[in-house]
Amino acid sequence: MPGNGEALTRRSEARTGEAPAPGLPRGVVILFAVACGAAVANVYFSQPLLVTIGHDLAMSPALVGSVVTLTQTGYALGLFFLVPLGDVTGRRRIVVAQLLLLAAALTVVAAARTAVVLLVGMAATGLLAVVTQTLVAFAASLASPAGRGRVVGLVTSGVVIGILLARTVSGLMADLAGWRSVYLASAALTAVLALVLHRTLPRHGDAPPAGLRYGQLLRSTVTLFARERLLRLRALFALLVFAAFSTLWSSIALPLSEAPYFLSHTAIGALGLVGAAGALAAAVAGRLNDRGLSRRTTGIALALLAVSWLPLAFTRSSLWALLAGVILLDLAVQAVHVTNQTLIYALHPEAGSRLIGGYMVFYSAGSALGAIAATSLYTVAGWGAVCALGAAFSCLGFVLWVFTRHSVPDPATKASARTGG
Known part of the structure; x- marks a missing residue:
């Protein structure tokens, strides 16, 4: 049975007379933006929480500082090693799989009782948060050339808001319910987004050209x-x-x-x-x-x-x-x-x-x-x-x-x- 995104896309095509690729309903673009903002925010949640996390897990200042370093390092590695997979594997499947794995990594962070477990969870969070860029490429592939800038602009708006509000949200939530609540809430939201995107993302952009092995x-x-x-x-x-x-x-x-x-x-x-x-x-x-x-x-x-x-x-x-x-x-x-x-x-x-x-x-x-x-x-x-x-x-x-x-x-x-x- 087709997802909601496919039905919306077909209705848009009926109105405009366009082929499948050019049509991308505004509701789906907004969903892309929300998912991008929620995913990238995980890279920045820790910044106002470092002192609290360090005290809770008895970490030295140098070790606490490595939390941000490992998260950013994981993100950089993901950009090079994971994002390109969208060109040889269905982006829809990659997006859903990475979001589910990201939810698991966030759960590990929230449940961490030792510095080692926390740092592993943070590195994995950064690695998998690059689903943001897979979503940007997916949205661009679904847009018509004449409307691609508008689509990329709207999706990037979600990224901007996610980055800039991450610190504010995490600080407020930590004050209310402790630092672990930030990552538990994000894990739950990420899992929900994975399910929604699985049902909503159009399938016609889900079969990019194959023919390259991973090393190639x-x-x-x-x-x-x-x-x-x-x-x-x-x-x-x-x-x-x-x-x-x-x-x-x-x-x-x-x-x-x-x-x-x-x-x-x-x-x-x-x-x-x-x-x-x-x-x-x-x-x-x-x-x-x-x-x-x-x-x-x-x-x-x-x-x-x-x-x-x-x-x-x-x-x-x-x-x-x-x-x-x-x-x-x-x-x-x-x-x-x-x-x-x-x-x-x-x-x-x-x-x-x-x-x-x-x-x-x-x-x-x-x-x-x-x-x-x-x-x-x-x-x-x-x-x-x-x-x-x-x-x-x-x-x-x-x-x-x-x-x-x-x-x-x-x-x-x-x-x-x-x-x-």
């Missing part, structure tokens, strides 16, 4: 980077903008917890609510890409990213300046991110999972670079130096765009022109 699949990811200049360029944009993003979000708690603010962890976590404005940029950028404006969108967003560090530099004297800078930065980062994903998927839709998985490795590298550099720099030189670092990453991205904006054609722009979009 991984090698082909590297080959794609060697062959496609646009992919390399957009991966560099990702590295720089997420280095700037991480420079802010990995260090902002430091000045806010000191004079003159002395804000609580809950209040600092609530700053993520302001950053969720980036979800709006993701949706708008997607529509601009569908209109063939990807190059211009990238340039404007990178310019705004550089400008955002001006108000951020006044964080110690004005919370309003901080809020303005956060909004500008998150709007800019998500606009570039959506544009990047839309363009690289259009290069080789049949290799969408490999393209997005490989691209996201640079995202992770940029995030790690920004976090390590910002926290180290704050210790020795203060907040002004951190802002200079973030501005440097941002300006490098803008300069790169200036020198390459006419040298690499945008496949999404061509597709838009062919369809009259």
Whole structure:
């Protein structure tokens, strides 16, 4: 019996006269966004809970710090080793299987009574949370070329909200019911999403071309980077903008917890609510890409990213300046991110999972670079130096765009022109 998504898709096809692939009902897109946000949030839940977890399991500060490191390492490994599987195996089955395994890993974390069990569970959680990127590639494959930017933008909005609200939600739940409740609740939600997606996801996007063995699949990811200049360029944009993003979000708690603010962890976590404005940029950028404006969108967003560090530099004297800078930065980062994903998927839709998985490795590298550099720099030189670092990453991205904006054609722009979009 067909799932709800198939029925919705057929009704959409009847109205529009489109073939199966172009039609993707808005309700299904929203479900993709919810699943993406819920999955990626698991990577960030632990950050405000580290002290509590360390006390509960008698872990040393160094061992507690490895919780985040292992989770992020697992995520990076999953991007390269798991996400490409979507190009040779049915994405629908992979999504459901990974969500069920993710629910099991979260249950292990919630039940952990020793540091070893916790760390294994955290590494597995990071590894399996890359189902987010499989969902992005799946959504892109189901969208028409003329509407792909809108779909990727909406789905990425879910990712943005999941990342930025994860810390706030986990902090509040931990205060109410303890840190284990965060992972138990997430495990239950993940299992429910797996069942809903099993019934709802369209089947017509569930049979990608086969013919590659696993080793060939991984090698082909590297080959794609060697062959496609646009992919390399957009991966560099990702590295720089997420280095700037991480420079802010990995260090902002430091000045806010000191004079003159002395804000609580809950209040600092609530700053993520302001950053969720980036979800709006993701949706708008997607529509601009569908209109063939990807190059211009990238340039404007990178310019705004550089400008955002001006108000951020006044964080110690004005919370309003901080809020303005956060909004500008998150709007800019998500606009570039959506544009990047839309363009690289259009290069080789049949290799969408490999393209997005490989691209996201640079995202992770940029995030790690920004976090390590910002926290180290704050210790020795203060907040002004951190802002200079973030501005440097941002300006490098803008300069790169200036020198390459006419040298690499945008496949999404061509597709838009062919369809009259």
